[in-house]
Amino acid sequence: MLSAQDLFITFNPGTPIETRALRGMSLEIPAGQFVTVIGSNGAGKSTFLNAISGDLGVDTGRIAIDGLDVTRRPVWERAERVARVFQDPMAGTCEDLTIEENMALAQQRGTRRGLRGAVKQAERAMFRERLATLGLGLENRLTDRIGLLSGGQRQAVSLLMAALQPSRILLLDEHTAALDPRTADFVLQLTARIVAENQLTTMMVTHSMRQALDVGQRTVMLHQGQVVLDVSGEERQRMDVPDLLQMFEKVRGEKLADDALLLG
Amino acid sequence: MSLFSLLGAVEIGLIFSLVALGVYISFRLLRFPDLTVDGSFPLGGAVCAILISTGTNPWLATLAATAAGAVAGLVTGWLNVKLKIMDLLASILMMIALYSINLRVMGGPNVPLINDPTLFTLLQPPGLDDYWARPLILLVVVIAAKLLLDWFFATERGLAIRSTGSNARMARAQGINTGAMVLLGMAISNALVGLAGALFAQTQGGSDISMGIGTIVIGLAAVIVGESILPSRRIVYATLAVIVGAIVYRFFIAAALNSDFIGLKAQDLNLVTALLVTVALVIPQLKRKLASRKA
Numbered sequence A: 001m002l003s004a005q006d007l008f009i010t011f012n013p014g015t016p017i018e019t020r021a022l023r024g025m026s027l028e029i030p031a032g033q034f035v036t037v038i039g040s041n042g043a044g045k046s047t048f049l050n051a052i053s054g055d056l057g058v059d060t061g062r063i064a065i066d067g068l069d070v071t072r073r074p075v076w077e078r079a080e081r082v083a084r085v086f087q088d089p090m091a092g093t094c095e096d097l098t099i100e101e102n103m104a105l106a107q108q109r110g111t112r113r114g115l116r117g118a119v120k121q122a123e124r125a126m127f128r129e130r131l132a133t134l135g136l137g138l139e140n141r142l143t144d145r146i147g148l149l150s151g152g153q154r155q156a157v158s159l160l161m162a163a164l165q166p167s168r169i170l171l172l173d174e175h176t177a178a179l180d181p182r183t184a185d186f187v188l189q190l191t192a193r194i195v196a197e198n199q200l201t202t203m204m205v206t207h208s209m210r211q212a213l214d215v216g217q218r219t220v221m222l223h224q225g226q227v228v229l230d231v232s233g234e235e236r237q238r239m240d241v242p243d244l245l246q247m248f249e250k251v252r253g254e255k256l257a258d259d260a261l262l263l264g
Numbered sequence B: 001m002s003l004f005s006l007l008g009a010v011e012i013g014l015i016f017s018l019v020a021l022g023v024y025i026s027f028r029l030l031r032f033p034d035l036t037v038d039g040s041f042p043l044g045g046a047v048c049a050i051l052i053s054t055g056t057n058p059w060l061a062t063l064a065a066t067a068a069g070a071v072a073g074l075v076t077g078w079l080n081v082k083l084k085i086m087d088l089l090a091s092i093l094m095m096i097a098l099y100s101i102n103l104r105v106m107g108g109p110n111v112p113l114i115n116d117p118t119l120f121t122l123l124q125p126p127g128l129d130d131y132w133a134r135p136l137i138l139l140v141v142v143i144a145a146k147l148l149l150d151w152f153f154a155t156e157r158g159l160a161i162r163s164t165g166s167n168a169r170m171a172r173a174q175g176i177n178t179g180a181m182v183l184l185g186m187a188i189s190n191a192l193v194g195l196a197g198a199l200f201a202q203t204q205g206g207s208d209i210s211m212g213i214g215t216i217v218i219g220l221a222a223v224i225v226g227e228s229i230l231p232s233r234r235i236v237y238a239t240l241a242v243i244v245g246a247i248v249y250r251f252f253i254a255a256a257l258n259s260d261f262i263g264l265k266a267q268d269l270n271l272v273t274a275l276l277v278t279v280a281l282v283i284p285q286l287k288r289k290l291a292s293r294k295a
Helices: A045-053 A099-107 A121-132 A151-162 A181-198 A209-214 A233-237 A241-252 B003-029 B037-053 B058-081 B087-106 B119-123 B130-152 B156-166 B168-173 B178-203 B215-229 B235-258 B266-294
Strands: A002-011 A019-029 A034-039 A060-065 A082-085 A169-173 A202-205 A218-223 A226-232 B110-112 B206-208
Touching (some): A002 A045, A019 A045, A019 A060, A019 A226, A034 A209, A045 A060, A045 A169, A045 A202, A082 A151, A099 A151, A151 A181, A209 A241, A226 A233, B003 B037, B003 B130, B003 B178, B003 B235, B037 B058, B037 B087, B037 B110, B037 B178, B037 B206, B037 B215, B058 B087, B058 B178, B119 B130, B156 B168, B156 B178, B168 B178, B178 B206, B215 B235, B215 B266, B235 B266
Parallel strands (some): A034 A202, A034 A218, A169 A202
Antiparallel strands (some): A002 A019, A218 A226, B110 B206
């Protein structure tokens, strides 16, 4: 369960390049809900996500995850509650480490790291089992460096890693944007499956209106650092991409100039 | 080259393999360009020599030198992590500070250990010449250090340090306090260097303020030579590689300095080292160029 209240973030305040990225952003996500977040470039999607993960500190406002106020806590102290997949496939894994070492890192997310062996025999079998579900043959490559894998393969492993430990919220940051269309589709299907299987509370940022409506149960649109549209249930089921676009224009009272939203 | 100078080369090579292991941890695992070693090596020597010469047990003195090295590494890490000073600059600051600290510790530019007991005189097996005994004792120390590091970097905590160097953002997202891991890694790295300094002082008959000059380049040279002999990213092989690299490097230096026809003298050591490291750094680039021309 996530609760973000009245978040403000301003980059470079008081300078000519001042950017007001979040301007009173508020969002509540109940446990088990899968929310997609959409918006044009500069709408504040990534800033919002980084504020929740702790990569960015907020100027004012309050962030609570499952009732615990984490507003002033660093990333690593939130990790017990927050799982994350990055946009850049290189960012979510350690390329110098093997597949099993990367998975072991994720297996220990939110636990105390002591002097026990990092990769345990029993866990190795479980890793192999999980990797086999991807159908990519990675279950036989546990001791390969993860840097040898393709972007799509690394993103798929990142998703598995995010689900190894329980989390109160899973953050997906345009995690299919850097992949080719076929691989992106595969990773999206995998996302839907893993989220459903583990009943994960999820927030997925995306550039694509199509994706935003196809997966999850609720769609939120951001503009200028605020929520401008929030649809779910039947209303959302009846919607198609042109409707979404129209609603956006109506809400903002202006023509949308960003083709990226349409083309994505 | 005589047997005597060969064993001498192995002896110094083994001592510097401890430096190389430390440099491997900072430069390769943490990706922290750490020049502290030019100060923590003589710091280890200074602490050890002054303690032994004032009557402390050599074991205790060596342990204290190792701890002093760890503290030096901690301070460099702290300058970087907490005070946000650029890594390279933080280590240079610490290196310069240690020059004064080392003079203070020794109370002068050097502390001789002539008739004092050392680890090596204590462990000297009867009937074995000391120029055989010293490399053998060092070999045991180096193997123990290697096995300890291999074990540690395969633990949960060790893996956390490796992930911090490889991808700090990802490490934090997995709940790792990366700042603390940098401090821990730097402490371990410089503890090894401090230990090497202590052993160096005990084999060379004392500690000297100038014994640290170029330590980092020798350590890096050993790492680079080792990696080109035995290229592997697996810790078990990588630690072996840097040890082999340190000994091979020292062997080449001894050969160069002992060949009368080249005309090199002991004072040319740092120049030869710099040249060797330059060559070792350029060779991979040339290899790549040649490979791309073929393709």
